[in-house]
Amino acid sequence: MKISDLENKRVAIWGYGREGRAALAALRWRLPRQDITVFCNEHEAPALLEMEDPNCHVETEVNGDKLAAFEYVIKSPGISPYSSPAVDAALHGTKFIGGTSLWFAEHPHERTICVTGTKGKSTVTALIAHLLRSAGRRTALAGNIGLPLLELLDVEPPPQFWAIEVSSYQTREVFDPEVAVILNFFPEHLDWHGSEQRYFDDKMSLALSSGARTVVLNAADQRLASLAIDPMCVRYFNHPDGWHVEENSLFRGEQFVMDLRMIALPGLHNRINLCAALTAVEALGIDAVPLAANVNLFKILPHRLQNLGARDGVQFINDSISTTPHASMAALDSLKGMKLAIIVGGYDRGVDWGAFADRMAVDPPKLVITMGQNGPRIFERLKPIVHKSHFVLMEAKEIEDAIRIGREVLENEGAILLSPGAPSFPRYKDYVERGKHFAKAAGFDPDMISAIPGMGVS
DSSP states (O other): OOGGGGTTSOEEEEOOSHHHHHHHHHHHHHOTTOOEEEEOOTTTHHHHHTTOOTTEEEESOOOHHHHTTOSEEEEOTTSOTTSTTHHHHHHTTOEEEOHHHHHHHHOTTSOEEEEEOSSSHHHHHHHHHHHHHHTTOOEEEEETTTBOGGGGSSOSSOOSEEEEEOOTTTGGGOOOOSEEEEOOOOOOOHHHHSSHHHHHHHHHHHHHTSOOSEEEEETTOHHHHTOOOOGGGEEEESSTTSEEEETTEEEETTEEEEEOTTSSOOSHHHHHHHHHHHHHHHHTTOOOGGGGGGGGGOOOOTTSSEEEEEETTEEEEEOTTOOSHHHHHHHHHHTTTSOEEEEEOOSOOOOOOHHHHHHHHHSOOSEEEEOSTTHHHHHHHHGGGHHHHTOEEEEOSSHHHHHHHHHHHHTSOSEEEEOOSSOOTTTSSSHHHHHHHHHHHHTSOGGGSOOOTTOEEO
16 A cells, blocks of 8 residues: 555554654655544653644544544554454454555565564664675665664665565565565564464565565574475575585685684674675675675674673673573673673563573573563572572662672673563663663763664665
8 A cells, every 4th residue: 555545544643653753754745634643642742732733633542442433544563453452443444554564565666675583683684784885785774673664765866775674563564575584583572463373474474475586594493494485486594505604604605705703793693694694685686705704894783792891890791682582592602701690581471481591501601680570580490500500690670780789799800791581661661771771870871872873875
């Protein structure tokens, strides 16, 4: 559905975060006199009212009956279509669409590379944009990474390529990408999707039903490798025949490409992310081998194993983006050999921490600090293995407490790692706010750590 198809229809926007603001701006640009109702919270309402737009109506209460009054509702990605009040309104005929689907309808012929996965999608999307730009291609970096596509509705001159991060909330809104990249799959966002199977189905729709011309998959992920896709349309990374890593070396098939010991990307998982990005670039018909060395100029994204620096002998590493136990384990792998304290815990989605406990039983850091809503549950899961595995286990109420405990146990050496393995809400608005709190508590400027380099078009 294009924006013009909404003209003279009963239209609402549900959610007034950045995606909602982008949707309203896009509709106002294309349909300046269209009646639009915006469902927002009480804190967002004053900014809308200050616009003094006679055709924009503000609602701070949302329910199924109110949504059912509209033919189309443009909802923010974080609002699940699988629960009330969305389900209630849909039963009365209301159609829910997203800003991503509107953008794709407006840009059917663009060369798009869409990236999803439980972990690593922001880094891979940014790497793809970086590599394409290093090859002299004008490239847009946008999507779930922090720049809604509708903010780039009319770009002149248009980019040659679009590197787009897509969350599991947005995968069903993507149409006909030139390349679809799926990195990995671990259970997450089950409260939004309703079940692990639906999360998997929504995630895999990018490969199976988006109309992608080429699908790039992680050969080491069994669920991805077993997808029923035409072999002629698939390229695998993390496979001996394609881009892969052997110890500290990057290979393209049997061809040695470069030594990885000196690149800025920490950890095996990031080296695999590089393989995914190079495979995606190759799927566009571009020789990726001479571009690989340009990874040395790539800047690590904020809140992803971000080394903030040292204070009084202790390094502080911000991995606030970590929202699954598997991500926390990957962070520990990246920092193997360091004297380390890890801070884990946050919103409790009922995710099993058994694999994390198994890892602590055989290869623990010096200290594990639990906090947040699921902190007590993680603590109880780890308590039986503490003495056998020779690590310290402690609880904290706030990040400041965790840092104090970390300093004491580490005796002012080594590193304190924030890698929560759980979502940030409701304590924080998002992982960015959580990472900023960690930085401030550690003695760093929180406003200097969050800018994502390369966003937009260049």
